[in-house]
Amino acid sequence: MEIDTNQLLRFTTAGSVDDGKSTLIGRLLYDSKSIFEDQLEAVASTSKRKGHKGVDLALFTDGLRDEREQGITIDVAYRYFTTPKRKFIIADTPGHIQYTRNMVTGASTANAALILVDARHGVIEQTKRHAFIASLLQIPHLIVCVNKMDLVDHQEAHYQEVIRQFEEVASKLLTKDIRFIPISALNGDNVVHRSDNMPWYQGAPLLHVLEHLHISSDYNKIDARFPVQTVLRPQREGFIDYRGYAGRIASGIFRPGDDVVVLPSGFTSQIKTIERGSEAVAQAFAPMSVAITLTDDIDVSRGDMIVKANNQPRTTQEFDAMLCWLDSAPARPRAKYSILHCSNAQKAMIKEVVYRIDVNTLNREEASQDLAMNTIARVSIRTTRPLMVDGYRDNRQTGSFVLVDDTTHNTVASGMIL
Numbered sequence: 001m002e003i004d005t006n007q008l009l010r011f012t013t014a015g016s017v018d019d020g021k022s023t024l025i026g027r028l029l030y031d032s033k034s035i036f037e038d039q040l041e042a043v044a045s046t047s048k049r050k051g052h053k054g055v056d057l058a059l060f061t062d063g064l065r066d067e068r069e070q071g072i073t074i075d076v077a078y079r080y081f082t083t084p085k086r087k088f089i090i091a092d093t094p095g096h097i098q099y100t101r102n103m104v105t106g107a108s109t110a111n112a113a114l115i116l117v118d119a120r121h122g123v124i125e126q127t128k129r130h131a132f133i134a135s136l137l138q139i140p141h142l143i144v145c146v147n148k149m150d151l152v153d154h155q156e157a158h159y160q161e162v163i164r165q166f167e168e169v170a171s172k173l174l175t176k177d178i179r180f181i182p183i184s185a186l187n188g189d190n191v192v193h194r195s196d197n198m199p200w201y202q203g204a205p206l207l208h209v210l211e212h213l214h215i216s217s218d219y220n221k222i223d224a225r226f227p228v229q230t231v232l233r234p235q236r237e238g239f240i241d242y243r244g245y246a247g248r249i250a251s252g253i254f255r256p257g258d259d260v261v262v263l264p265s266g267f268t269s270q271i272k273t274i275e276r277g278s279e280a281v282a283q284a285f286a287p288m289s290v291a292i293t294l295t296d297d298i299d300v301s302r303g304d305m306i307v308k309a310n311n312q313p314r315t316t317q318e319f320d321a322m323l324c325w326l327d328s329a330p331a332r333p334r335a336k337y338s339i340l341h342c343s344n345a346q347k348a349m350i351k352e353v354v355y356r357i358d359v360n361t362l363n364r365e366e367a368s369q370d371l372a373m374n375t376i377a378r379v380s381i382r383t384t385r386p387l388m389v390d391g392y393r394d395n396r397q398t399g400s401f402v403l404v405d406d407t408t409h410n411t412v413a414s415g416m417i418l
Contacts, residue, residue, distance in 0.1 A: 009215060012091040012107040012139070014130035015116030020147045024116065024185035024206075025079060025092055031192035032207060034081035078106075085211040100359060100374035101326040103133055104414060108400070111215045112141040114206075119148050119158045119182070123165035129359045131166070135173035136322060136376070136416065138396055140218045142178045143209060150184040154197040172362065174393070181206050219286050220395045224252025225313065225388075226306040227342035227398075232291055244275070244291040245300055250342060250397035252308070253285045254292065259309040262300050264386045268309060269296040286397070303344035305388040305398075313388045313398055320354065320418045322392075323371070323379045327405065327412035331371035337412065339383055341401040347384045348403065354378040371413075378418070392416035 013021040028034075079090040091106030107113060113134040117127055134142055144166055152158040159182045170178055181190055182201050189195035190205045204212075232244035254260075258271045272293040274284045284290045292306060300306070307313060325331060331350060339348035355364040356377040371377060392399030403413040 008087045010089045010110045011112040012110040013114045016126035019116040020185040027185050027191045104324045107137050113139045114143050116145050116147050119152045125360045135175050142175050144180045146182045149182045156200045220251035224308045225250040228304045229343045244293045246291045248289045249286045251286045255283045263305045263388045267298040269294040313390045315386045318382045321415040323413050323415045325371045325375045337403040351382050352380040389417050
């Protein structure tokens with residue numbers, strides 16, 4: 001199967017503290033020759049100062065000074081690299097339990113999640129927590145990297161035991177595509193190049209898997225959703241009567257001639273033209289940014305959504321969602337927040353906390369109503385005006401939102417609509 005060389009793969013790394021996430025990313029960048037010489041020199045001198053024998057690959061991603069001093073990852077570090085086959089954006093997320101919110105942030109747009117497991121320790125609570133969050137965020141592909149195989153003499157038995165343990169957890173997850181690779185990030189075994197130390201492993205190395213991961217079907221091509229960001233009225237010669245609606249297609253495919261409905265008003269029309277820049281196109285799909293004109297002169301404004309007449313989202317003022325609380329200040333009971341959903345912004349209230357989830361045991365805590373930082377909970381939300389929503393499981397774009405505190409302007413929570 002041919003791979004689109006312009007295709008961008010976003011992936012996130014997760015795992016317990018010291019499982020080698022930063023080292024693995026450093027190894028990917030180093031062995032795929034994606035590091036500038038000045039970066040290499042800076043890291044080499046830091047490694048030398050710390051008394052390391054060679055280059056400490058983890059330092060390529062641990063950009064924050066606090067992290068370098070403590071040797072841990074505390075923020076989401078984004079890294080971009082490219083190979084002849086594909087472009088990549090990596091979100092290196094923290095392993096500590098107190099940084100659950102950072103992992104949610106880094107993983108929310110990912111096509112794939114790399115979950116690192118220490119071959120000596122196997123699947124631990126933190127592994128289960130990260131797998132659960134990846135599943136909650138509907139990340140389509142999970143790659144379980146069984147790391148530090150060099151410390152267990154590259155024995156297949158340790159690798160098979162991790163697979164057995166993880167498959168017990170996987171039975172509770174929604175993710176369909178789960179793969180396993182035995183690696184040594186420190187030595188580079190099965191990261192970019194195949195390992196001679198593990199002849200029993202017949203699969204491809206990690207980079208090959210990432211380059212050939214089929215992600216075209218990860219995008220929702222069925223439910224056509226176009227949130228309007230702005231109305232274009234150029235008012236200049238040749239465009240006196242022009243009225244276009246600009247925005248980014250959230251999902252689905254639009255073509256001139258399609259019968260459409262504008263929500264929440266319910267006005268119907270047909271697509272006249274679709275323009276990308278100054279060029280008219282025969283079709284447009286996610287995540288293209290386009291301008292759409294309609295055959296009828298109807299009232300459309302920012303926050304409205306153009307959809308197909310025969311496939312519409314839920315228009316509702318009340319819905320349940322899984323919420324991750326991001327702010328250091330806890331949620332205030334029945335307080336008003338601003339909800340940002342696609343291009344729509346309005347006021348919302350958390351009506352009820354249905355249950356909280358203990359992210360270590362995955363058990364529900366029915367009695368607790370508190371929402372503190374890093375809490376994941378099922379909540380009921382009411383908005384002042386209708387939102388056009390889909391379930392997050394069907395559509396990650398129209399099924400997600402954030403809450404903002406109007407007094408501090410902090411983004412206090414991210415949510416996934418059920």
